[in-house]
Amino acid sequence: MWLTWATLTGIGVGAGMLGAMLGLGGGIFLVPALTLLFGLPMRVAVGASLIGVIATSAGVACVSRPGRSADVSLALRLEIASTLGALLGSLIAGRLSTRTLSLLFAAITLATAVYTYLKTRRRVSPASEDAVEALFRTDYRPSHWPAGLGFMGLAGALSGLTGTGGGFIKVPVMYSLMEVPLGVATASSNFMVGITAAASALLYYSRGDIYPLVAVPTALGVFVGALVGARLAARLHVETLRKALIVLLILVAVQMAWKGLQGG
Amino acid sequence: MLADIISANTGDTGQAHGRRVALIVRRVARIVAVPALLLMLGGLLAYGIGSGWLLRQAWAGLPGPGTVVLIRPGDPPGHLFSGEAASGEAASGEAAMSLGLLALALVPAITVFLILLDHLRDRRWKEAAVAASVVAIMAFSAVLGKK
Secondary structure, X not given: OHHXXXXXXXXXXXXXXXXXXXXXXXXXXXXXXXXXXXXXXXHHHHHHXXXXXXXXXXXXXXXXXXXXXXXXXXXXXXXXXXXXXXXXHHHHHHHOOHHHHHHHHHHHHHHHHHHHHHHHHHHOOHHHOOHHXXXXXXXXXXXOHHHHHHHHHHHHHHXXXXXOOOHHHHHHHHHHHOOOOHHHHHHHHHHHHHHHHHHHHHHHHHHOXXXXXXXXXXXXXXXXXXXXXXXXXXXXXXXXXXXXXXXXHHHHHHHHHHHHHOOO | OXXXXXXXXXXXXOOHHHHHHHHHHHHHHHHHHHHHHHHHHHHHHHXXXXXXXXXXXXXXXXXXXXXXXXXXXXXXXXXXXXXXXOOHHHXXXXXXXXXXXXXXXXXXXXXXXXXXXXXXXXXXXXHHHHHHHHXXXXXXXXXXXXX
């Protein structure tokens, strides 16, 4: 029992660190780990993952520094679409096959990776400016609101369906499409994934789908990992963060496509 | 009107109210989430210790006070199945974990609600409308799960 809890906590630490560094919430790593390594039912894994995503968001918020925090105003506007999407996603979860969901998930993730890569290649000029400061510059004005809100609704729907925070869509959409600096996009996504996950988690908790013996050790690990990851993220350059994000998106896409082709 | 509210200029991280809102986010995380996690940790330890004590009792064939069913018929000795209150300590631990989980799940809702109050205090109606919408959707989600 203690060994199982220690393993769950260890997985949580890893997921929390990556989630905090990349603004993803960690759920994208938790669900595969809990289902593949522990053989847990999908609903239990999703419930634990949602709690883990909230813990990541809270952990990052605890250590965020002034001037390096989320654009709350932007985040809340986008969260209207995202939380609505999360609600819809939770409601339609039972009507789509796992195979369809997996392939849809893979296609969207891969498209986002390609789009981020192409878009950022055109604008990179790290040598001409202080890259770290550029991550959190304040002289921006978000653009493409309708498309941005649409993608946030989609991210929320996927969150409700799969137990992720949807950050793997939120960061690239804010950064590449809405032209928000990557550091602000990452910090805002960390704030947003907590809200999106909470909307779904409250529903899961009310239904009794969150098992304390699984969710608690995982969440504790995630919180510690998020504290470490948030400190590391502040020292990373934009290039490192961007490359990590693209690689991660491709890995997730391949994994989900494989799962879908295998029949879910 | 709606489009105007949604697409208002943001990028307020460097402004005074932006910094104050960021402070609310940080404080709620520290004041609510950290104690919730400590409660969960305490609950986990209590559950582990309580279950461990009862496991030893079961191995020795000695039912302890407050013992509920620990071993299913046909299961090997010492096989603990989840979802059962194994002992007083374990039951308390499980209750503490559930309470901690609920508190953690409510952190984002509390944060957005306090941000809403801050906007109302400063009469920033558009911002308040946005925050109120998010709070309403989260409340609806919790109610939906109960049905």
